[in-house]
Amino acid sequence: MTGEMTTMLDPASLTDAERTRILAKSALFNPPPAQLPDGRRELVGLDRDELVAELAAIGEKPFRAKQLWHWIYHQGTTDFSAMSTIARPLQERLAERFVIGRPEIATMQTSTDETRKWLFRFRDGQEAETVYIPDRHEDRGAVCISSQVGCTLSCRFCHTGTQTLVRNLGTAEIVGQFMGARDAYGEWPSPRGETPRLLSTIVLMGMGEPLYNYENVAKAMRIVMDNEGIGLSRRRITLSTSGVVPMMDRCGAELGVNLAVSLHAVRDDLRDEIVPLNRKYPLAELLAACRRYPGASNARRITFEYVMLRGVNDSEADARELVRLIAGIPAKVNLIPFNPWPGSDYRPSTRDVLDRFAAIVQDAGFASPIRMPRGQDILAACGQLKTESKRIRA
Ligand code: SAH
Ligand code: SF4
Numbered sequence: 568m569t570g571e572m573t574t575m576l577d578p579a580s581l582t583d584a585e586r587t588r589i590l591a592k593s594a595l596f597n598p599p600p601a602q603l604p605d606g607r608r609e610l611v612g613l614d615r616d617e618l619v620a621e622l623a624a625i626g627e628k629p630f631r632a633k634q635l636w637h638w639i640y641h642q643g644t645t646d647f648s649a650m651s652t653i654a655r656p657l658q659e660r661l662a663e664r665f666v667i668g669r670p671e672i673a674t675m676q677t678s679t680d681e682t683r684k685w686l687f688r689f690r691d692g693q694e695a696e697t698v699y700i701p702d703r704h705e706d707r708g709a710v711c712i713s714s715q716v717g718c719t720l721s722c723r724f725c726h727t728g729t730q731t732l733v734r735n736l737g738t739a740e741i742v743g744q745f746m747g748a749r750d751a752y753g754e755w756p757s758p759r760g761e762t763p764r765l766l767s768t769i770v771l772m773g774m775g776e777p778l779y780n781y782e783n784v785a786k787a788m789r790i791v792m793d794n795e796g797i798g799l800s801r802r803r804i805t806l807s808t809s810g811v812v813p814m815m816d817r818c819g820a821e822l823g824v825n826l827a828v829s830l831h832a833v834r835d836d837l838r839d840e841i842v843p844l845n846r847k848y849p850l851a852e853l854l855a856a857c858r859r860y861p862g863a864s865n866a867r868r869i870t871f872e873y874v875m876l877r878g879v880n881d882s883e884a885d886a887r888e889l890v891r892l893i894a895g896i897p898a899k900v901n902l903i904p905f906n907p908w909p910g911s912d913y914r915p916s917t918r919d920v921l922d923r924f925a926a927i928v929q930d931a932g933f934a935s936p937i938r939m940p941r942g943q944d945i946l947a948a949c950g951q952l953k954t955e956s957k958r959i960r961a
Pocket of ligand 2: 722
């Protein structure tokens with residue numbers, strides 16, 4: 568056998584090839600450049616090297632990038648004239664060439680339970696939703712961020728899944744959702760170790776499949792995690808995937824954020840139907856990827872999300888099979904009663920069934936909290952997000 572053949576048959580290089588294919592496809596859905604019609608460049612979303620390069624292009628030294636980074640991501644400033652460590656003439660030159668923007672707030676709604684939902688509108692008019700879910704007991708909460716406008720996957724129980732993928736969100740748009748939410752709560756400057764802010768964690772659980780927009784999501788999370796800016800630790804970030812196996816390895820190796828996996832069924836025949844991505848990456852491969860996920864330990868457990876659909880996946884046999892499948896993985900299981908949306912054809916499991924299912928999982932040694940819906944009155948609960956944005960065909 569030739570050397571070339573061996574490489575082709577090597578499972579590791581097959582995975583590499585698959586990753587390359589996923590990334591190439593994802594690039595087709597990239598957003599338009601982060602630039603205004605007047606030519607000014609958006610600074611939010613540039614990484615440190617890119618910021619240095621933009622400044623070098625106008626003859627400024629690298630330390631200026633550090634200063635700007637501080638104003639943008641630590642102070643939350645959007646106005647160059649407020650940057651007191653930068654002299655007036657340079658402030659003016661910066662304002663001529665650059666902008667520090669936020670996505671426009673198209674609507675903002677607050678639920679009776681204090682959950683808040685924004686519909687953000689981006690420069691090309693496309694829209695995505697972001698949700699803030701305050702903790703019920705403490706002065707903190709999670710910001711649920713979207714990674715795509717729409718989704719290519721069509722999980723049967725998910726509202727976003729009924730909207731075809733319009734496009735990926737860019738780095739500025741992903742970071743911008745968090746920054747826009749922070750503006751609304753007056754949460755600047757970023758904390759430095761001391762009192763955490765209300766907006767203290769990020770969950771990538773909004774619209775879209777984050778691992779089908781990996782490059783933009785990863786870059787955005789690196790900006791959010793940078794210690795001299797927003798400074799959220801990777802332990803405060805959770806990425807949820809429906810199971811894009813080849814990208815799970817990369818996410819673990821490069822970002823090391825917490826992982827949540829949308830399991831929802833414990834048999835391939837059922838999962839094929841309700842999470843169609845399962846036909847490509849079946850349960851055995853998905854669970855193997857979870858076992859490989861770096862840093863999984865009792866202190867950093869993988870979250871399995873399981874939407875409880877009445878009479879579909881909520882039997883005691885399902886619960887026992889679930890426990891068998893995840894045996895040995897440091898994990899917890901979030902049981903999410905199905906959240907209905909206009910036109911959906913499932914019903915949530917009854918309280919009794921939920922409790923029995925949870926008890927079986929609990930008895931096997933896995934925490935199994937039942938996630939009561941938040942913000943249902945404003946369609947902000949898991950799986951209820953959807954926008955009117957449509958793909959415009961050329
Ligand atoms: N695309 C990613 C992240 C976004 S969805 C993923 O699928 O993991 C966030 C979570 O909400 C997922 O676990 C998803 O399966 C779940 N979900 C989707 N629709 C739901 C619904 N109608 N009720 C409850 N949970 C739902
Ligand atoms: Fe997409 Fe996640 Fe909804 Fe499935 S559950 S359609 S992957 S957003």
